[in-house]
Amino acid sequence: MKIAIFIGSDSDHGVVKDALAILKEFKVSFGLEVTSAHRSPARTFKLIKDYEEKGVEVFIAVAGKAAHLAGIVAAHTVKPVIGVPVESSSLDGLDALLSTVQMPKGVPVATMALGKTGAANAALLAIQILSLKDSSLVTKLKEYREKMAAQIEAKSKKIQQKS
Numbered sequence: 001m002k003i004a005i006f007i008g009s010d011s012d013h014g015v016v017k018d019a020l021a022i023l024k025e026f027k028v029s030f031g032l033e034v035t036s037a038h039r040s041p042a043r044t045f046k047l048i049k050d051y052e053e054k055g056v057e058v059f060i061a062v063a064g065k066a067a068h069l070a071g072i073v074a075a076h077t078v079k080p081v082i083g084v085p086v087e088s089s090s091l092d093g094l095d096a097l098l099s100t101v102q103m104p105k106g107v108p109v110a111t112m113a114l115g116k117t118g119a120a121n122a123a124l125l126a127i128q129i130l131s132l133k134d135s136s137l138v139t140k141l142k143e144y145r146e147k148m149a150a151q152i153e154a155k156s157k158k159i160q161q162k163s
């Protein structure tokens with residue numbers, strides 16, 4: 001098991017769908033858990049230890065509102081922690097963004113963009129971290145970028161044909 005993904009609620013599940021698809025595409029093993037910094041703190045602490053024992057190298061924490069999940073995970077591990085704020089509140093995620101990004105000096109959280117985009121980038125950043133020790137992932141990451149560039153070129157041609 002290489003990556004642990006914690007989501008603060010089952011209502012965050014849709015936010016990580018693309019991220020999970022990316023991890024599957026890269027054939028990187030992951031665990032997914034619903035756990036909350038506030039509503040299930042004891043479970044969260046236990047999961048951090050359990051996943052460390054399973055050999056997890058990167059944690060991804062996804063949460064909305066007063067989003068302390070990534071910070072709490074970062075406080076309990078020295079593995080890299082990637083935080084994804086979710087726009088699930090009446091403040092459209094500004095609360096979650098600030099709660100996740102404004103970590104005190106000494107306990108970093110690599111904070112992504114809000115929502116689905118941030119979750120997908122969290123998966124890619126986690127793969128990039130793993131690729132430091134696994135050159136097959138470097139190859140796959142380069143192929144992923146090449147595919148993306150080809151898609152942009154194809155979209156440009158399509159727009160030109162329509163114009």
Ligand code: RP5
Binds near residue numbers: 007009010011062
């Ligand atoms: C956060 O509150 C969760 O991460 C979720 O984004 C938000 C709403 O959770 P639910 O009330 O839908 O469970 O803790």
